[in-house]
Amino acid sequence: MDVLWSLNRELDRAWWKLREAVIYFIRQVCAGTIEDRAEARAQAELRMREFAVIIENECPMNMLTLNLRLAVVHLCKQEEKVGVVSSNIELWVERLLGEAKGVVPEPVGGKAIDSCIGNAYLLKDRVDDMAHLYPGIRFLPDYVAHSVKEDGPGFRDDPGLACHFMDVGHHIIRGGVAVSALSADAEGRLLPGLAASLRAMHGERYELERDALDVLCFPRMRHGDEDFTSTMYTRAVTRISYNVALASSEADAFEYGRVEAYYLIWDPATHCAVCRLAMVTAYPTIKNARMNSRAVFVLNEDAKHTLLMPASRLETKCICHRPPGFKIPLHVIYLWPGMKSARCSRP
Numbered sequence: 001m002d003v004l005w006s007l008n009r010e011l012d013r014a015w016w017k018l019r020e021a022v023i024y025f026i027r028q029v030c031a032g033t034i035e036d037r038a039e040a041r042a043q044a045e046l047r048m049r050e051f052a053v054i055i056e057n058e059c060p061m062n063m064l065t066l067n068l069r070l071a072v073v074h075l076c077k078q079e080e081k082v083g084v085v086s087s088n089i090e091l092w093v094e095r096l097l098g099e100a101k102g103v104v105p106e107p108v109g110g111k112a113i114d115s116c117i118g119n120a121y122l123l124k125d126r127v128d129d130m131a132h133l134y135p136g137i138r139f140l141p142d143y144v145a146h147s148v149k150e151d152g153p154g155f156r157d158d159p160g161l162a163c164h165f166m167d168v169g170h171h172i173i174r175g176g177v178a179v180s181a182l183s184a185d186a187e188g189r190l191l192p193g194l195a196a197s198l199r200a201m202h203g204e205r206y207e208l209e210r211d212a213l214d215v216l217c218f219p220r221m222r223h224g225d226e227d228f229t230s231t232m233y234t235r236a237v238t239r240i241s242y243n244v245a246l247a248s249s250e251a252d253a254f255e256y257g258r259v260e261a262y263y264l265i266w267d268p269a270t271h272c273a274v275c276r277l278a279m280v281t282a283y284p285t286i287k288n289a290r291m292n293s294r295a296v297f298v299l300n301e302d303a304k305h306t307l308l309m310p311a312s313r314l315e316t317k318c319i320c321h322r323p324p325g326f327k328i329p330l331h332v333i334y335l336w337p338g339m340k341s342a343r344c345s346r347p
Contacts, residue, residue: 014054021047025075025085034080045076155216157264163223163276163312165262169216175268176209193308194277198265201275201310211267213274218262221278221311228314230259230278243332246282246307247315254282254307256299256318256332262311276311286329297332 005012024044052072055063079085131137157165171179178191191208194215198206206213219233229241242259257280265274283299291298299320318332 008058010054010058014051014058017047017051017054020044021051021071025079034083037079041076041079045072048072048075155266157218157273157276159222163221165218165264165276165311166220166222166227167218169218169264171214172217172263173208173213173215175212175214176207189306190279193279193306194263194265197275197277197308206265206267206274208265211269214266214268216264216266218264221262221276221314223312223314226317228259228317230261232261241317243318243320244280244314245316245318245332246280246309247313253284254305255285256297256320257282257307258320259314260306263308277308278311278314280307280309280314281305282307283330291331299330299332301330 004015021044024040049072052064052068055068075085155169155171156167157169159166172190173179173194195208198208208215217232219230221228221230227241228244229236231242233242243256244259245256246254260279260281263277263279265277266272267274281304283301283304286298286300288298320330320332322328322330
């Protein structure tokens with residue numbers, strides 16, 4: 001943001017006005033009823049209008065979009081009519097589309113999802129009719145299921161836990177021994193870290209080899225109401241969720257990081273999880289009073305360090321940004337509101 005301030009101070013003002021408004025509408029920074037939020041809502045509307053005025057005066061006409069008009073004119077009205085905006089964002093539509101795309105052939109893409117799903121439903125209905133009319137009939141999937149060796153459904157974490165891993169886990173250590181898919185370099189770096197984490201959390205109670213423990217690698221985690229990804233999760237390219245703020249003792253030296261992977265250490269003898277770990281490339285911050293006062297933090301990438309920590313110590317997601325074309329440090333440009341005040345109060 002220092003770059004924007006030095007290039008055009010009006011656009012820098014526009015950024016902070018937009019940011020203030022978006023934080024209000026999207027992150028529910030004000031508690032209470034719709035009536036209680038009236039003053040804060042009016043301030044957010046004013047910031048949006050001030051942002052639009054600057055864009056109109058300083059930017060090309062093609063930036064005066066329909067979306068900008070919708071935000072300026074209708075966001076406050078939406079909250080007054082249907083409640084908190086962030087509770088009505090249509091992210092559920094995207095999740096359903098994501099699930100739908102899982103049954104849509106790749107060439108179809110997003111252009112004919114409805115017709116493809118409809119055809120799949122009609123086909124299934126017809127197959128059920130055939131099974132009813134001709135008892136004992138066997139369909140092609142039955143033959144395939146018996147002729148192809150099944151590798152099992154894969155290991156999944158308990159979704160009922162407040163902190164659990166998502167998707168299917170893959171063994172990197174089985175019975176205390178690294179699987180062949182783990183490279184020698186990865187084995188040399190990962191195994192000592194896993195052993196040290198076990199000792200730190202459980203003392204001498206567990207050892208990987210002695211207790212023949214399994215270690216499974218996962219790409220995503222859910223902690224409370226939040227989904228965290230890792231760099232292993234390749235489906236998300238732009239909407240990434242692996243940049244995090246770190247909690248507890250690690251935050252004294254390393255405040256932010258990038259999650260590389262999640263590891264579940266499992267005891268096959270008791271069928272219980274021993275611990276859930278996150279591998280994080282962590283960064284300390286560079287003190288910058290002007291940026292810190294605006295809840296923007298500059299990361300020292302030269303002093304990065306790899307940490308294995310309990311997954312529950314990932315405190316919140318954040319957004320890391322580096323203006324394209326500039327060789328400047330990585331900036332954490334936004335944190336969740338509950339974290340913003342706490343981080344800003346640090347000396």
